[in-house]
Each structure stands twice: as C-alpha cells, then as structure tokens.
Amino acid sequence: MADNQDAASHQPFRATRRLTGAGSGIAEAAALLRQGGLVAFPTETVYGLGADATSDTAVAGIYAAKDRPSFNPLIVHVPTLAAAHDIARFSPMAETVAQAFWPGPLTLVLPLSTQRGVSRLVTAGLDSVAVRVPAAPLARSLLTETARPIAAPSANPSGKISPTTAAHVLAGLDGRIDAVLDGGACAVGVESTILDMTGSPRLLRPGGIAADEIEAVLGVPLPATAPDNADRPIAPGQLSSHYAPRARMRLNADTVAPGELLLGFGPVEGAARNLSERGDLAEATANLFAALHDLDALEAPVIAVSPIPETGLGAAINDRLRRAAAPR
Numbered sequence: 169m170a171d172n173q174d175a176a177s178h179q180p181f182r183a184t185r186r187l188t189g190a191g192s193g194i195a196e197a198a199a200l201l202r203q204g205g206l207v208a209f210p211t212e213t214v215y216g217l218g219a220d221a222t223s224d225t226a227v228a229g230i231y232a233a234k235d236r237p238s239f240n241p242l243i244v245h246v247p248t249l250a251a252a253h254d255i256a257r258f259s260p261m262a263e264t265v266a267q268a269f270w271p272g273p274l275t276l277v278l279p280l281s282t283q284r285g286v287s288r289l290v291t292a293g294l295d296s297v298a299v300r301v302p303a304a305p306l307a308r309s310l311l312t313e314t315a316r317p318i319a320a321p322s323a324n325p326s327g328k329i330s331p332t333t334a335a336h337v338l339a340g341l342d343g344r345i346d347a348v349l350d351g352g353a354c355a356v357g358v359e360s361t362i363l364d365m366t367g368s369p370r371l372l373r374p375g376g377i378a379a380d381e382i383e384a385v386l387g388v389p390l391p392a393t394a395p396d397n398a399d400r401p402i403a404p405g406q407l408s409s410h411y412a413p414r415a416r417m418r419l420n421a422d423t424v425a426p427g428e429l430l431l432g433f434g435p436v437e438g439a440a441r442n443l444s445e446r447g448d449l450a451e452a453t454a455n456l457f458a459a460l461h462d463l464d465a466l467e468a469p470v471i472a473v474s475p476i477p478e479t480g481l482g483a484a485i486n487d488r489l490r491r492a493a494a495p496r
C-alpha cells in the first residue's frame with residue numbers, strides 16, 4: 169500500500185488544517201469548500217463535515233471520509249429561508265415551522281425542487297431533500313461567504329460518537345479532511361430535530377428542538393415514525409446502532425457495578441461524569457457527546473447511565489443513548 173493511503177479505507181491522505189473563526193479562517197474555509205474540499209465546521213448542534221452540495225465529487229468525498237453508506241442522504245445547509253426556497257418546495261405548514269424555528273436546530277425534509285443542481289448523491293436518489301438553516305454565528309458566516317448550499321453530516325466516522333468540539337473532529341477524521349474550523353464547543357450538543365414535511369408532518373429524529381414546541385406551532389400532534397423497524401428506514405441514517413462508544417452501555421442504571429463507570433444525571437453519588445447535577449435537560453444535552461467521548465477514552469468495559477426523563481430534550485438524549493447501547 170502506498171504511504172499516503174489510510175490503511176482502513178484506502179483514502180488519500182489529506183493534511184488537515186486547523187482554522188479559527190478569527191482573522192482569515194472563515195475566508196479560507198469558504199475557499200476550500202468552493203474548490204471542492206471537505207471542511208468541518210461548528211453548528212449549534214454538532215460539528216458538521218461540509219462539502220459543496222452542488223459538486224458530485226465533493227459530496228462523494230464526505231461518504232468516503234466518514235465510511236458512510238451511500239444510501240444514507242445528507243442535510244443541505246443554507247444561510248437563509250430564501251436560499252432554502254431555491255432547493256426545496258415548501259407547503260404552507262412547512263413555511264410556518266421554518267419561520268418559527270429557523271435559524272435553529274431543526275431540519276425539514278421537503279420535496280426537492282427539480283431545477284437546482286443539488287447533487288443526486290446528497291439525496292441518495294430520493295425525490296426529497298433535508299434542509300436546515302443553522303443558528304451558530306460561525307456556520308452562518310461560513311455559509312454566507314461560501315455562497316453555495318453545503319451538504320454536511322455530523323463530522324464523525326460513520327456509527328461513532330458525534331463531535332461537539334474541534335478536538336473530537338480531529339480524533340475521528342484527522343488526515344481525511346481538508347480543514348476543521350474551530351469555534352469551541354457546540355451550544356445545543358445533539359443533532360437537529362428532523363421533521364418530514366413531504367406529507368402530513370412526522371417526526372423522523374428527536375433532536376435539539378423538543379417535539380412539543382413544534383406541536384405547539386403546528387397545532388397538530390406530531391406522530392413519530394419507528395424507522396428502526398423497517399429494512400429501509402424512512403430517515404435512512406436512523407440505523408439502530410449509532411453513536412457507538414467502544415464500551416458497552418447499560419441504561420437506566422440506579423446502581424454502579426464494579427468495573428463500570430457511571431454517567432450520572434441529577435444528584436447521584438459516584439458518577440465519573442455527570443450530565444447535569446441539577447437535573448437540567450438542556451445542560452445534559454450540551455454535555456452528552458463530550459461525556460461519552462471522555463468516558464470512552466478511560467477504557468471502561470461498561471458505561472452505566474442514570475435514568476433520563478423522556479420529556480422535552482430528554483427524548484433526544486434517550487434516542488442517542490439507546491442507539492449507543494444497541495447491539496452491534
């Protein structure tokens with residue numbers, strides 16, 4: 169094998185540049201994206217691995233760098249609702265939720281507008297497209313400066329724990345991507361909520377906006393799909409084993425066994441990390457992936473996790489924990 173190939177995937181080696189939001193970092197990141205490069209950047213949810221959504225070769229690079237199955241489509245990131253109108257068709261209800269929650273941690277699956285050159289690789293051949301307008305200032309500046317729709321999955325190797333810092337990104341993808349734009353830790357900490365708005369609204373993935381907030385705006389209940397039960401899941405990325413640490417996970421743990429590390433929630437004794445000692449779900453969400461990265465680095469065979477309420481953002485936390493605990 170040639171020296172400049174990655175042993176696991178036969179990927180060409182890419183010297184990964186560390187850029188910061190200060191000074192020329194954003195301009196350099198935008199230039200790399202316009203040239204077809206792969207640039208990880210912070211959003212308010214998690215770090216995304218960005219590529220020009222109009223370029224087949226750039227988008228193919230995302231799948232290769234992550235070892236992502238090519239049937240799993242990507243979210244297109246744009247700076248404004250107006251830019252989203254260029255690539256997708258909005259029903260009146262879709263328009264209402266977009267107005268209410270964008271910019272922010274919400275992704276809408278919408279009918280793809282036929283005219284606008286988003287690569288077929290982005291949608292994995294579907295006639296719908298997932299679109300999001302992120303709120304994080306660095307992401308917004310980068311999208312505006314790049315002036316292209318940017319396809320971006322979470323910036324982690326497929327199936328592994330999502331990244332909420334630039335260090336997490338580098339731990340998984342150093343040498344496989346062109347740059348990471350460092351904007352510190354992500355404020356929300358779990359991925360966006362995904363709503364299917366191609367028909368009557370459905371929740372495809374719980375995430376950074378709680379389902380009841382969306383129901384309040386829509387004025388209708390939001391049925392969830394159970395994509396794990398299907399051979400071809402409706403949000404194809406919702407494979408049951410995901411966010412996987414090396415350790416085994418034991419959920420709803422009220423006690424800790426010898427050899428286990430406890431990931432606590434609330435005022436519990438003996439936790440190796442605590443998502444939120446005061447039992448605050450937003451704080452717990454923001455801490456979730458960093459805590460899993462940290463505990464996994466300690467190489468315990470088992471990570472035990474305190475019970476987390478299923479209300480509000482707790483639904484997104486429990487969704488990620490169940491996938492991390494799924495057999496693989």
Ligand code: TXA
Nearest residue numbers: 213216241242296297298321322359360403404405406
């Ligand atoms: O917060 C987030 O959403 C982050 C940041 C970077 O924006 N991105 C993210 O992307 O979580 P990813 O690739 O890890 O998850 C995207 C999910 C996958 O489950 C994928 O199957 C689903 O969106 N998806 C994408 N396009 C779809 C479509 N047309 N129909 C249904 N599901 C779709």
Ligand code: MG
Nearest residue numbers: 321322330359
């Ligand atoms: Mg992901």
